[in-house]
Amino acid sequence: MKIFVAGGTGAIGRPLIAKLLAKGHTVVALTRSPAKAQALKDQGIEPAIADVFDADAVKAVVTRAQPETVIEQLTALPKTYSYESMSVAAALNHRIRSEGGSNVMAAALAAGVRRYLRQSIAFWAVPGTGLADEGTPLAFDASPAVAAGAREITGLEQPLLENPNIQGIALRYGFFYGPGTWFNPDGDVARQVRQQQFPIVGNGEGVWSWLHIEDAALATIAAAEEGNSGIYLITDDQPLPVREWLPAFAQSLNAPPPPQISVEDALKTDGGADAVYYGVEMRGASNAKAKRELNFQPRPLEWIEQAKLNRI
Numbered sequence: 001m002k003i004f005v006a007g008g009t010g011a012i013g014r015p016l017i018a019k020l021l022a023k024g025h026t027v028v029a030l031t032r033s034p035a036k037a038q039a040l041k042d043q044g045i046e047p048a049i050a051d052v053f054d055a056d057a058v059k060a061v062v063t064r065a066q067p068e069t070v071i072e073q074l075t076a077l078p079k080t081y082s083y084e085s086m087s088v089a090a091a092l093n094h095r096i097r098s099e100g101g102s103n104v105m106a107a108a109l110a111a112g113v114r115r116y117l118r119q120s121i122a123f124w125a126v127p128g129t130g131l132a133d134e135g136t137p138l139a140f141d142a143s144p145a146v147a148a149g150a151r152e153i154t155g156l157e158q159p160l161l162e163n164p165n166i167q168g169i170a171l172r173y174g175f176f177y178g179p180g181t182w183f184n185p186d187g188d189v190a191r192q193v194r195q196q197q198f199p200i201v202g203n204g205e206g207v208w209s210w211l212h213i214e215d216a217a218l219a220t221i222a223a224a225e226e227g228n229s230g231i232y233l234i235t236d237d238q239p240l241p242v243r244e245w246l247p248a249f250a251q252s253l254n255a256p257p258p259p260q261i262s263v264e265d266a267l268k269t270d271g272g273a274d275a276v277y278y279g280v281e282m283r284g285a286s287n288a289k290a291k292r293e294l295n296f297q298p299r300p301l302e303w304i305e306q307a308k309l310n311r312i
């Protein structure tokens, strides 16, 4: 299949285009950078140079490529994961995903693309007991950044899922870990954990759903090849509360145990109510649909496996 990937040079884009190529697909990848275009060419991938904010240029490269499928993984997220850096990045990230994404979608529709997949997010379902599934309402009334995120993904998913002229698939990914992510041993969260700057809030009951970046790529390819229109939660099998994953992550880094702060103190930090959401309120996500329809088989979270081995 011929597949056009926007965001193919990012953290998920890199393993995604490599695996698409290995499976025999023809890949065209969008980049703004001539240097990255050359690297793509060296890898056997056809580069398409354009800025997503330039609607005409995007239309021209997608029309020239004539793909059957478009996969959109555009972001403008920082290398650091802090309240400050995420707040600074939020406006551009929103614009890349909404305006940039609309330009890619319009180009795909104009070129007669059959199927369109886009990156979405698994961690903003309304808090509650048990795991969220694809039908669980989003957290529109949660803390400010979470509620804004819930509105953002609705705005990104709806035009895709409701368009009768294209098969739309929204991939709501869990927290990425693995090479190139904040949670890799060389990533920003690992640095914060080593410096004891990433605390457990309250009782650490917030449940995080994880996803290795290579599994994200594999699930995306399965969805491109055989997915049905609609939403898929793409997360691993073992959503874990912060009080379990964070000490194990610290141990895997040979870092000291994470500090603990009360909900009251967390509310006084810059992260405020958002830090409390991620620390004690967030709900895990179920990957049952992805397992059933995409035969998704995610790997176990590596630092939890390591912690189990250490206990033997």
Ligand SMILES: NC(=O)c1ccc[n+]([C@@H]2O[C@H](COP(=O)([O-])OP(=O)(O)OC[C@H]3O[C@@H](n4cnc5c(N)ncnc54)[C@H](OP(=O)(O)O)[C@@H]3O)[C@@H](O)[C@H]2O)c1
Pocket: 006, 007, 008, 009, 010, 011, 012, 013, 030, 031, 032, 033, 036, 050, 051, 052, 053, 073, 074, 075, 076, 077, 078, 079, 096, 100, 121, 173, 174, 175, 176, 177, 180, 181, 182, 183
């Ligand atoms: N679910 C999750 O946990 C999740 C989801 C997404 C990201 N993240 C994290 O965020 C961090 C950054 O990751 P990332 O891979 O998304 O960011 P990244 O490495 O900066 O990649 C962004 C991608 O978007 C493209 N792009 C951005 N602006 C563009 C524009 N104006 N025109 C055309 N293309 C544009 C870039 O292309 P060029 O630079 O080649 O032009 C690149 O391919 C990582 O730590 C990652 O784990 C986490």
